[in-house]
Each structure stands twice: as structure tokens, then as C-alpha cells.
Amino acid sequence: MKEIKIPVRHETGSFLVSELSGGTGEFVMRSEYGDVLCWNDGGYEMRLYNIPEEDTDKLTAHYDEDWRLSEVTLGDRLVYISYADDSEAWNAIREFAAAEGRRIADKVAAVEGKVGRVFVEYYKDWESFDFGVIVASEKELWKVAAAAEDEDCINMSGEFSHQNKICADNARFSVMFGCLPKGLTVGLMGMSIEIMTEAVRSACDRLDKSADFDFIAEAYD
Numbered sequence: 001m002k003e004i005k006i007p008v009r010h011e012t013g014s015f016l017v018s019e020l021s022g023g024t025g026e027f028v029m030r031s032e033y034g035d036v037l038c039w040n041d042g043g044y045e046m047r048l049y050n051i052p053e054e055d056t057d058k059l060t061a062h063y064d065e066d067w068r069l070s071e072v073t074l075g076d077r078l079v080y081i082s083y084a085d086d087s088e089a090w091n092a093i094r095e096f097a098a099a100e101g102r103r104i105a106d107k108v109a110a111v112e113g114k115v116g117r118v119f120v121e122y123y124k125d126w127e128s129f130d131f132g133v134i135v136a137s138e139k140e141l142w143k144v145a146a147a148a149e150d151e152d153c154i155n156m157s158g159e160f161s162h163q164n165k166i167c168a169d170n171a172r173f174s175v176m177f178g179c180l181p182k183g184l185t186v187g188l189m190g191m192s193i194e195i196m197t198e199a200v201r202s203a204c205d206r207l208d209k210s211a212d213f214d215f216i217a218e219a220y221d
Helices: 055-060 086-109 138-147 151-155 170-178 184-204
Strands: 002-006 011-015 027-032 036-041 044-048 058-065 069-074 077-081 114-124 129-137 209-220
Touching: 002 055, 002 086, 027 055, 044 170, 077 170, 086 129, 086 170, 086 184, 114 138, 114 151, 114 184, 129 138, 129 170, 138 151, 138 170, 170 184, 184 209
Parallel strands: 114 209
Antiparallel strands: 002 027, 011 058, 027 036, 036 044, 058 069, 069 077, 114 129
């Protein structure tokens, strides 16, 4: 196990953690099992996978204008975020969900051809978050209906190819949610799902829809 100690207060700027000196306070991460980055945040154990121990020397700590540790990143990957207060947390999640909603909606709207179904599917728990959209063409509906005994199968996202699933940045969402004060997590997950779902619903107005088109949003197990 390798411990990575990061000052919680330091002069403003971005610094490689391996080269940091000075500062006050201490936030400790651990590299375990070769590629698992862990830390304890308010009694909750956070784990990020596929971060080789040798890459932890490339972690970058970011300090805001108040000299407060605001983020830790590995390249473009967010691995930790600190919110100054509940209001900042709400704003950060809401703004990111809105931006992701617009991005996903634009991809949905760009789908060509006759569309039979648009499925929004999502999953959330204390350790992970997943949100994505499956756009099924009218031809895919016919194919699934012809091959199945249950006529309701055309309303089940699992019956359609997930190869071109349009996903949110679920890795970043998971970190942002995992670093929230625990009393905010459930509400902000629900808000994010609602924001992105409504963005996708609006994007359907720009599609060439089949006569029996339907928009279906639901959680999956």
C-alpha cells in the first residue's frame, strides 16, 4: 500500500502531488492492490479503479483563490473534488448535469432515419452512477418484435443493441457524488437524472419519429 499525502491548504495554483511542498493540513489517499485509489471522506470509503500505483506520481492538486484544495486530477480524469459548502455543491452538480444533458441531447438529435424508441436508462447507488440513452430505429423495433414472443419487448431497452449507447460522463459524476456531504447525495442524483432526462426528451422533437414512437425513461437493476 502506498500513502499519498496532500495538503488541504496551499498557495493558489495546480501542482503535481509528488512535487508539492509546504502547505497545511493533510488529505490522505491510498493506492492499494496495484490499481485502486482509495480515501475516506466523512466516514465513507471511496474507491476508484484502474489507476496504477505508478500513475499516482502524476496526480495533480488544484488550489482555489482561498488556498483551499478544490480538486485532484489525473490527466483529464477527476479523482477528487472538495466543495466549499452545500450551495457550491448544488451549483456544481446542476451545472455539470445541464452541460451533459445538452451534449447528450445534441447526439440524440443528430441520429438520422426513422426512430421508433428513445430509451433513457439509469442506475444509482452509493458507489456508482450510470446514465445513458439508447436510440432504436423503426427497423430495429420491427426486428425485435418479429423475434420475440412477448409483444411488450419493444418497450424494454435491454432488447436493443447497446453498442451505440450515448453515455453521460458517468466516471466524473460518480466522483462528484461520492465527494458530496452524504445528506445531499440522493437529492442531487435525482436532480441530475431529471435534468438530463428532460434534455433528451426535448431533443426528441428534432427526430424523424415513427407513428408509434415512444420515449421511455426508467432505472435498471
